[in-house]
Amino acid sequence: xxxKAILLACLAFFYWLIRRDxxxxxxxxxxxxxxxxxxxxxxxxxxxxWLGFGGATDTLEGSPVxxxxxxxxxxxxxxxxxxxxxxxSAALFRNWPVFLFYAYLLVSVLWAExxxxxxxxxxxxxxxxxxxxxxxxxxDPQEAIRAVFVRCAYVLIPLSLVFIRYFPQLxxxxxxxxxxxxxxxxxxxxxxxxxxxxxxxxxxxxxWLERSxxxxxxxxxxxxxxxxxxxxxxxYLLWLCDSKTSILxxxxxxxxLSTARMPLLRERIRLLGFWxxxxxxxxxxxxxxxxxxxxxxxxxxxxxxxxGRTNVWRELLALHTDPLLGTGFCSFWSDxxxxxxxxxxxxxxxxxxNGYLEVFIDGGMVGLFFLGMMLLxxxxxxxxxxxxxxNYVLMQFAAxxxxxxxxxxxxxxxxxxxxxxLFLLTAIGEAQTASASESTVAAYxxxxxxxxxxxxxxxxxxxxx
Numbered sequence: 191x192x193x194k195a196i197l198l199a200c201l202a203f204f205y206w207l208i209r210r211d212x213x214x215x216x217x218x219x220x221x222x223x224x225x226x227x228x229x230x231x232x233x234x235x236x237x238x239x240w241l242g243f244g245g246a247t248d249t250l251e252g253s254p255v256x257x258x259x260x261x262x263x264x265x266x267x268x269x270x271x272x273x274x275x276x277x278x279s280a281a282l283f284r285n286w287p288v289f290l291f292y293a294y295l296l297v298s299v300l301w302a303e304x305x306x307x308x309x310x311x312x313x314x315x316x317x318x319x320x321x322x323x324x325x326x327x328x329x330d331p332q333e334a335i336r337a338v339f340v341r342c343a344y345v346l347i348p349l350s351l352v353f354i355r356y357f358p359q360l361x362x363x364x365x366x367x368x369x370x371x372x373x374x375x376x377x378x379x380x381x382x383x384x385x386x387x388x389x390x391x392x393x394x395x396x397x398w399l400e401r402s403x404x405x406x407x408x409x410x411x412x413x414x415x416x417x418x419x420x421x422x423x424x425x426y427l428l429w430l431c432d433s434k435t436s437i438l439x440x441x442x443x444x445x446x447l448s449t450a451r452m453p454l455l456r457e458r459i460r461l462l463g464f465w466x467x468x469x470x471x472x473x474x475x476x477x478x479x480x481x482x483x484x485x486x487x488x489x490x491x492x493x494x495x496x497x498g499r500t501n502v503w504r505e506l507l508a509l510h511t512d513p514l515l516g517t518g519f520c521s522f523w524s525d526x527x528x529x530x531x532x533x534x535x536x537x538x539x540x541x542x543x544n545g546y547l548e549v550f551i552d553g554g555m556v557g558l559f560f561l562g563m564m565l566l567x568x569x570x571x572x573x574x575x576x577x578x579x580x581n582y583v584l585m586q587f588a589a590x591x592x593x594x595x596x597x598x599x600x601x602x603x604x605x606x607x608x609x610x611x612l613f614l615l616t617a618i619g620e621a622q623t624a625s626a627s628e629s630t631v632a633a634y635x636x637x638x639x640x641x642x643x644x645x646x647x648x649x650x651x652x653x654x655x
Contacts, residue, residue, distance in 0.1 A: 304524060
């Protein structure tokens with residue numbers, strides 16, 4: 191009885207929190223609930239698991255409930271963008287590296303073992319871009335981004351603790367390979383819980399920095415300290431689930447965001463990109479001379495197999511998939527031709543546990559080329575904007591670094607990952623809407639950290655509430 195009472199009290203508290211958060215934010219519409227729910231689902235568990243029915247009975251077809259949910263969200267997102275008159279040509283032109291990468295993944299569907307299944311998976315993943323554009327076409331895109339991730343953090347991070355503590359049948363799972371009990375919270379495994387804490391922690395930190403600026407105005411002690419309470423719960427969850435990669439990503443991201451408050455670094459923010467590259471080169475140089483990598487890995491509580499990941503990588507590379515074109519988008523894990531060749535007890539599940547290897551398996555060296563082009567273009571654009579300062583560009587840099595680092599141990603590229611969704615917002619960064627016959631909606635240039643003033647039609651204002 192006590193667990194149910196605690197859960198009901200938490201749900202009532204979450205409802206109050208969300209209403210309070212909604213009331214204090216300006217420049218966002220009711221349409222923002224669509225990306226909020228979308229992020230909430232991909233950051234936790236599928237809708238069929240939340241409902242307790244309609245789960246997948248076939249690994250190829252998947253869950254009908256989940257399929258209907260994602261299809262409905264994507265179609266609604268297209269309708270919203272149509273009503274806002276998104277200029278798709280401008281979106282394609284300004285973000286061509288992102289669309290080129292996804293275009294190649296679409297082409298790779300042609301040589302997949304099951305092309306129709308591969309296409310369905312690609313369409314769902316492409317939905318991340320469509321939903322992200324809904325956020326970026328809000329009146330105040332930066333406020334909208336913060337609202338989405340803060341609301342998800344307010345609910346999902348504390349709820350994870352409630353699940354782990356009072357509902358172990360929901361918040362704890364046995365690892366199918368090691369048999370060890372893992373804390374998963376609202377996620378499906380410990381690394382998904384870690385990714386949730388990373389995106390929620392970065393969103394909360396950025397939102398707090400914006401709201402604590404002179405003139406922004408906190409509304410009391412609760413608004414000032416509650417984000418730190420949620421962050422504290424998140425750090426505790428990372429300790430419980432023992433996700434070292436997520437701990438590292440959150441620590442790096444928090445440090446990047448905090449540079450805006452450090453007098454010594456605030457005047458040198460434009461050099462963050464240079465320092466990051468220099469630090470990477472220094473690490474590899476010292477590792478080549480003194481072998482410091484093993485000491486760092488062991489200092490993080492891991493062995494040199496990265497919790498068995500190197501064994502998984504070795505077995506997957508030994509299959510010798512097509513090195514140029516790969517096996518087709520998201521097709522490998524349904525292809526019995528390759529799966530049957532894996533030795534028993536290899537520890538290979540349904541993920542390569544490496545985003546770059548996953549792209550290589552899907553799209554070969556050509557896929558890695560387009561991925562590298564997207565990462566390079568995004569990194570160079572963020573580096574150019576660092577000179578303008580501002581918390582938003584620091585958030586972009588933090589998300590970019592977290593994605594690059596986190597993808598060495600988990601698959602985030604093209605895998606419906608919350609960290610992957612945050613990266614797409616960073617990689618796109620800008621959306622332009624316009625009317626063919628009247629000047630109604632202006633362009634929003636988040637790349638410069640500014641929002642252009644605009645004059646809206648009465649019906650547009652009504653749409654945004």
